[in-house]
Amino acid sequence: MNEQPRDPDPELDTAFYGFVASDPQPSGSEGKKRLYFKAGQEHHDFAADGSRIKLPTTFHDVVAFRGAAESGEVKLAKGDWFLAIGRTQTSTNPNTGVESTEFIASRFGHDLARMNTEVGTPRRRSQMESPDRQRPAREVAFEPPVQDQPEHEQPARAM
Template structure:
């Protein structure tokens, strides 16, 4: 039996305006601050809100371009990918940190209302008539899809 491959995931909100730039190789790079709210469950089953933490999130290539087009400050998101440590030197001083490198980003369905556009994208298998995309087989009220 094949093993389920997993990645790290984070849930939070876009805490800064998403910024699109390009690497030296010409690949799109998306950057924004990710806010993560933290809570503690109390003995009486209530929750106490703790301090929100803020983290760097980056994405590259198509994920970066789609994220820049579709995400805005304040959006609730879920992203999967990995944590990467980095360091750099500026003015003779060494800086270090960590960032979340997202391979997929989508709106958090539990906190976001939206409609799904299921029209086939250009140059996709769906354009070639995949049966699951046929209107007769779609649910009357389709469930939202996550990811970009």
């Protein structure tokens, strides 16, 4: 076999967890898709008695390109909780001199703990199905499988 040795270290990138705070704005031409939106991150701290204290929510720029932009455009809407893998990039506006940081996402996914999403199905079932469509009836009863029974008992064999 002519296999290349695998790198034992996993791909490590920066992760972003938050919610979509603005409507995602797709742009770009064919082959150079771009997606931009503002994302919010909730922050918490622990008090001396162990209770959680909610800190102010921070807002950040999230940008995606090519395949991640297409995926995000289909998957994400304002108010959705998501997870993203990518990297941060700092840039300075040449006109104002203001420095800003944006998160460049390479992958998106919903936070399944906070979203009502089923894997392998459209995210918004109510928007995908027409109201007059009849759903097939499902049987609720469970019938155990039939097992073949021997006609008579076999004696146990000693070892």
